[in-house]
Amino acid sequence: MRTNCEALNGNRSNLEKHILKTLAEKQDFQAYINYIKNPREHFKNFIRDEVNQFVTKTFEKNVRPMMENSTKVLQQQITNAARESSKHVKENDGDVGFWLRHFTQQLSGVLVFSKSDLIGVNQGDANVSFLEDVIKKELPSIKFDIFSKFRPEMFQVKLEQTDRPDEILIDHFCQCCWVQCPFCAAICTNTIEDHPGDHSVPFHRNNGLNGWFYRGTTNLSISICTSAVASDRHFRNSSDERILWKEYRIGGPEYASWSITPDLSELPYWKWFVCKFQKDLEKHYEKTYQGRGKIPDEWRKYTQEDAIESLNKYI
Ligand SMILES: [Zn+2]
Ligand SMILES: [Zn+2]
Incomplete structure (x- = not known):
């Protein structure tokens, strides 16, 4: 991270230079007063902002495209599995239970199903084409749900305070x-x-x-x-x-x-x-x-x- 982040790849004087440059660009008087009167606090906040920007940028550039691609592949596998299951049911004159078993079996390598995942499916009410429709209809919103839960700011929150990159850098620059x-x-x-x-x-x-x-x-x-x-x-x-x-x-x-x-x-x-x-x-x-x-x-x-x-x- 330090190699790729200009403000953080040198000593504290280099960091201060970047802080002063940013202050001059933003032209925010209160920020200047904070820097003049409470420099240590100002440095800490600056490091946190830099790290957040870096994480967000890396996420958008590298992680998001990878996630989007994996989601697309997975979506395709699920849709195919649903189609295959329906075909299989028709050929064997099976019921909803048969469909579900076939469906989960095909995806056993990529998804983990538990009994509770399938609890909502009332075998008496449902029919096979209804299940296939539900899968097609719900998949895009499931994808959306993954993205809304998986945001760059989550990376830092999940880490122990002492393992957070911003805290490590704050220690490095502020001692x-x-x-x-x-x-x-x-x-x-x-x-x-x-x-x-x-x-x-x-x-x-x-x-x-x-x-x-x-x-x-x-x-x-x-x-x-x-x-x-x-x-x-x-x-x-x-x-x-x-x-x-x-x-x-x-x-x-x-x-x-x-x-x-x-x-x-x-x-x-x-x-x-x-x-x-x-x-x-x-x-x-x-x-x-x-x-x-x-x-x-x-x-x-x-x-x-x-x-x-x-x-x-x-x-
Ligand atoms: Zn002086
Ligand atoms: Zn001194």
Whole structure:
């Protein structure tokens, strides 16, 4: 499954790239907020959706045609058996019981009959041609019944929780570091949970999308962690102390455990996101991108395609 599923055939960074691509395509703000605030939950749901889509696609492509073919063959065998039985009854002057015995005998290799299957047949009332008619009439609806009961979603339900492919993949992808940057909420890319050393991520984001704003204003921040740590500006930590960005580690343990190196590389993706969802972000945080938080014109030039394209730098 992983080989055939692009989102699931690499490491977690590759999966995150696909998640961000899907978010950009769907343009659903609430889904973005879910990803930013509860990344682990978002990843899990994404994996479940991918697996469901894969199972459904495989079912439609491989399993359904096979089932349809087998059903057709079986249907033909049953119809033939009914016809043969009627012929046999006429030749031997048999009754309904004779017909049923002959009928079930012919199909003994393909169908399993029990006495209870035949209980409804009242031998006194039924006649042979009636039985043949019933078989012809009922067969198409029996086929339909098989298909309505045999759906792709049944595969997963039948499996033990620990054997389900989505749960196996969730374990595979989610047993890693989930610590988020205290400023921009980017997820540490280390593949080991509780790893030694600092948390880090190749691309940070502008902090306003995580709710950071300029002190004394209601303006959301457009600062990006990697450029902020190269500046002479300050931020307020969770104890409201004024900390120089360059010395962000002294802000407290949640800052000290991160390695944020000064760097001017930025992902156009998050610039596009802020421009695209400016109104939604303003409403969500009850603040605005104004004053110091005015969105630079340069950010507005990025299109959805540019944003998605920039994700290729991701891994
Ligand atoms: Zn950050
Ligand atoms: Zn980490």
